[in-house]
Amino acid sequence: MQEPGIMIKMVKNNQQGFSLIEIMIAVTIFTIGILATGAMQMRAVSGNSFASGLTEATAIAQSQMEKLMALSYTDSALNDTDNDKTAGLDDASTTTADGSAQYTGQTGTKYNIFWNVAVDSPVANTKQIRIIVQWTFRTAGKKVTLDFIKAMSQ
Numbered sequence: 001m002q003e004p005g006i007m008i009k010m011v012k013n014n015q016q017g018f019s020l021i022e023i024m025i026a027v028t029i030f031t032i033g034i035l036a037t038g039a040m041q042m043r044a045v046s047g048n049s050f051a052s053g054l055t056e057a058t059a060i061a062q063s064q065m066e067k068l069m070a071l072s073y074t075d076s077a078l079n080d081t082d083n084d085k086t087a088g089l090d091d092a093s094t095t096t097a098d099g100s101a102q103y104t105g106q107t108g109t110k111y112n113i114f115w116n117v118a119v120d121s122p123v124a125n126t127k128q129i130r131i132i133v134q135w136t137f138r139t140a141g142k143k144v145t146l147d148f149i150k151a152m153s154q
Helices: 006-014 020-070
Strands: 099-104 110-119 126-137 140-151
Touching (some): 020 126, 020 140
Antiparallel strands (some): 099 110, 110 126
16 A cells, blocks of 8 residues: 555656757757748749739739720821831830830839730731739849720721
8 A cells, every 4th residue: 555645755756847858959949840831921922022023914914905905996096106016926125016114013013015916916907905914022123014906897
């Protein structure tokens, strides 16, 4: 038979706490987790920044397309001024584009807008219009392209 109170003495003797090595391992694991979370946050901010620029460029292209689609079929802005017979299949630049404009976005990003027109493309009495919006994101050139077809109204 056990003497009374022996269990209480055994429980008290086994309560020693954490060792220094256990604490260091726990702190190391916690630090790695915090660093990974910080890296994930940085990538999320970068991704959101690019997405913001892409959204703004797409809205600019859509706005320019709506302006051009509102013009009459014979308007001079819808002429194939470089006579390349393509709607911007060549690289967009101030020398090859049928029209151009610049826009500064809400975040200060500068966008270059070009449009090219192909007459009687893809079929007779239509004009294929290509809008190209270019900008720079972290030293890399980015581009959004929209294509539309405008028909001659009868």
